Amino acid sequence: MRLELKKVVKQFGGLTAVNGVSFTIEGSQLVGLIGPNGAGKSTLTNLISGILKPTSGEIWFNGERIDGKPPYVIAARGIGRTFQVTRAFRRMTVLENLLTPGLAKFGNRKSRAQLEEEAMEILRFLTMDHLRWEYASNLSGGQQKLLELGRLLMMDPDLIILDEPFAGVHPKLQRTIYDYIKRVKARGKAIILISHDMESIFTLSERLLVLNFGTLIADGPPEEVKENPEVIEAYLGKDEEEDQFLPTAA
Amino acid sequence: MNTMRAYYDRYLPWALGIAFLFGLLVFPFYQRESPYWVYVGANALFYAILASSWALLAGYNGQFSFAHMAFMGLATYASGIVGREAGIWALNWSPALSIPFGVLVAGVVGLLIGYLCLRLRSTYLALFTIAFAEILRLVFKAEVDLTGGPNGLYLKTFNLPFLEGLTRYASTYAPMYYTMLAVFLFSLVVMYALVNSRYGIFFRAVREDEEAAAALGVHVVRVRILAFVVSSMIAGLAGAVFHHSPGIGIVVPDEMQIGRMSLVIAMAVIGGSNNLMAAAIGALFLHFALEWLQEIPMPDALMSWLQAHQATLEAWGFGLGEAGLKTNAWRMVAFGILLMVTLRFWRNGLVSPILERIMQARAKEEVARGRAAKAGKDLADVDKLVVDESPNEGGQ
Numbered sequence: 001m002r003l004e005l006k007k008v009v010k011q012f013g014g015l016t017a018v019n020g021v022s023f024t025i026e027g028s029q030l031v032g033l034i035g036p037n038g039a040g041k042s043t044l045t046n047l048i049s050g051i052l053k054p055t056s057g058e059i060w061f062n063g064e065r066i067d068g069k070p071p072y073v074i075a076a077r078g079i080g081r082t083f084q085v086t087r088a089f090r091r092m093t094v095l096e097n098l099l100t101p102g103l104a105k106f107g108n109r110k111s112r113a114q115l116e117e118e119a120m121e122i123l124r125f126l127t128m129d130h131l132r133w134e135y136a137s138n139l140s141g142g143q144q145k146l147l148e149l150g151r152l153l154m155m156d157p158d159l160i161i162l163d164e165p166f167a168g169v170h171p172k173l174q175r176t177i178y179d180y181i182k183r184v185k186a187r188g189k190a191i192i193l194i195s196h197d198m199e200s201i202f203t204l205s206e207r208l209l210v211l212n213f214g215t216l217i218a219d220g221p222p223e224e225v226k227e228n229p230e231v232i233e234a235y236l237g238k239d240e241e242e243d244q245f246l247p248t249a250a
Numbered sequence: 251m252n253t254m255r256a257y258y259d260r261y262l263p264w265a266l267g268i269a270f271l272f273g274l275l276v277f278p279f280y281q282r283e284s285p286y287w288v289y290v291g292a293n294a295l296f297y298a299i300l301a302s303s304w305a306l307l308a309g310y311n312g313q314f315s316f317a318h319m320a321f322m323g324l325a326t327y328a329s330g331i332v333g334r335e336a337g338i339w340a341l342n343w344s345p346a347l348s349i350p351f352g353v354l355v356a357g358v359v360g361l362l363i364g365y366l367c368l369r370l371r372s373t374y375l376a377l378f379t380i381a382f383a384e385i386l387r388l389v390f391k392a393e394v395d396l397t398g399g400p401n402g403l404y405l406k407t408f409n410l411p412f413l414e415g416l417t418r419y420a421s422t423y424a425p426m427y428y429t430m431l432a433v434f435l436f437s438l439v440v441m442y443a444l445v446n447s448r449y450g451i452f453f454r455a456v457r458e459d460e461e462a463a464a465a466l467g468v469h470v471v472r473v474r475i476l477a478f479v480v481s482s483m484i485a486g487l488a489g490a491v492f493h494h495s496p497g498i499g500i501v502v503p504d505e506m507q508i509g510r511m512s513l514v515i516a517m518a519v520i521g522g523s524n525n526l527m528a529a530a531i532g533a534l535f536l537h538f539a540l541e542w543l544q545e546i547p548m549p550d551a552l553m554s555w556l557q558a559h560q561a562t563l564e565a566w567g568f569g570l571g572e573a574g575l576k577t578n579a580w581r582m583v584a585f586g587i588l589l590m591v592t593l594r595f596w597r598n599g600l601v602s603p604i605l606e607r608i609m610q611a612r613a614k615e616e617v618a619r620g621r622a623a624k625a626g627k628d629l630a631d632v633d634k635l636v637v638d639e640s641p642n643e644g645g646q
Contacts, residue, residue: 049465071461072468072469076467091524104452104468104469
């Protein structure tokens with residue numbers, strides 16, 4: 001697995017949400033993507049997964065240029081993602097939610113019964129097998145997060161982008177998500193983890209990417225990034241003494 | 251007791267399905283003295299096909315189109331035009347050839363419209379399809395040389411000798427009725443095959459969240475266009491066969507007007523647009539109900555009382571027939587109220603929840619069977635497992 005971003009820019013009118021971001025992820029790395037609110041994390045995710053097209057720059061995945069390709073093509077190439085706000089198929093059962101990526105998988109030769117068996121195994125791992133006939137709309141927020149993660153296991157992509165998987169999740173379910181991430185990692189998959197939960201992200205990530213105002217300001221091991229003055233400034237702001245002289249509008 | 255419950259859950263859908271089919275099959279014999287009601291039955295089947303195919307597009311795939319009647323009319327006109335003996339594009343084709351041609355035209359135009367509508371959602375899609383439907387209707391109305399204009403286009407009717415014999419035992423409209431019944435069953439088989447295939451799941455996934463579906467690898471363009479093409483072709487088939495039937499033989503542009511389209515939508519919504527069969531049953535029931543409401547039969551005692559108050563009744567918009575009360579426009583008011591009540595209190599329609607309840611019982615039993623088989627248990631123990639199962643009612 002190799003994902004490469006080359007000077008990717010995304011502008012919405014006059015606003016530059018992603019500003020010349022370049023990085024490469026190779027092998028089964030677990031990469032944390034952090035940044036303050038509005039830093040451009042979700043925009044970057046949408047660019048990689050094909051929901052948005054970059055204004056300029058290139059995105060390569062496993063030797064193929066993927067920027068500008070529709071999301072279902074990118075998914076077929078092996079990039080899977082969850083969304084910041086959970087997007088389960090609410091009027092479909094839990095089992096149907098899981099079957100969707102399995103059936104959509106390019107070149108799928110498995111029968112529906114085999115896929116159902118696979119889905120049930122995933123649901124058992126997520127401790128949701130008793131909910132298989134339940135409509136997704138009846139699940140709690142945390143369960144819907146798990147359902148999204150389950151869909152990704154069914155999809156079995158090479159690169160998984162998890163957008164805020166711990167947000168609004170009960171600590172018990174958080175444990176399941178931890179286990180999920182470890183399991184996916186053990187399968188040799190690459191993961192991009194976006195989270196505001198600093199403890200989780202510093203514990204789990206092998207490498208951190210830090211975005212601020214659309215620009216990549218740090219890229220390295222968590223211990224190193226933690227000490228980066230630019231990162232500290234982005235998260236904590238400048239010294240109070242300096243700040244009080246800044247105009248309020250700034 | 252549990253065994254009985256398991257059998258009940260397993261066979262109830264089949265029993266109801268067979269009873270429903272049997273009822274449809276014997277209807278013309280049962281009504282052999284009232285050809286009018288058999289004619290109404292054929293009409294009801296026509297609307298049932300339209301409502302269920304619209305449900306495929308709107309209920310399953312979330313594309314709220316107002317162009318369904320336009321596709322019905324397009325296929326019928328295309329078939330009628332190539333079936334003429336003289337005139338522009340007249341090829342003197344028999345209905346056996348011209349009907350498939352009409353259906354194909356509906357499919358090709360459905361493909362084009364489906365493609366153009368790819369980026370349109372909800373209100374915009376509705377407005378686009380209304381515009382398309384109205385343009386088509388007005389073109390058919392204006393092109394007098396080609397379509398016969400407002401007076402309509404006369405069509406060749408087909409004869410099915412093997413059904414003609416039925417007129418002696420059933421009703422004079424039996425051939426038409428059975429032809430529509432065959433088309434109805436064929437359409438349902440095609441649509442159920444589609445919704446039970448992987449595309450059925452894709453249809454619903456795209457309806458729920460197009461972006462999320464695409465992110466999971468669903469080819470949303472193909473799915474949306476497929477839904478549009480299939481539903482357009484089925485509407486076209488219903489229209490072409492119905493209008494070529496003996497006893498009809500004409501199509502007029504006003505059949506494509508928005509009021510008719512709204513009727514089809516209302517039938518599907520009242521039945522339940524998230525279920526093909528529910529939409530079809532809704533259409534069958536409502537078409538019969540609307541016909542019955544035209545003149546509600548009254549007992550003699552009540553008739554004489556009504557006759558005494560005829561002036562008051564007429565002032566309120568009612569009328570008096572030979573043996574019943576004519577509701578005139580009030581039947582449509584009742585229909586509208588039913589639609590409003592359904593939308594407010596039963597958003598899944600009136601028939602769909604009942605069908606889902608019946609089918610869900612079967613699904614529970616299937617899961618239990620699967621578990622029992624996997625555990626190497628005797629299937630005779632299935633009833634125990636069914637009871638152990640704690641299923642979810644799954645509201646929407």
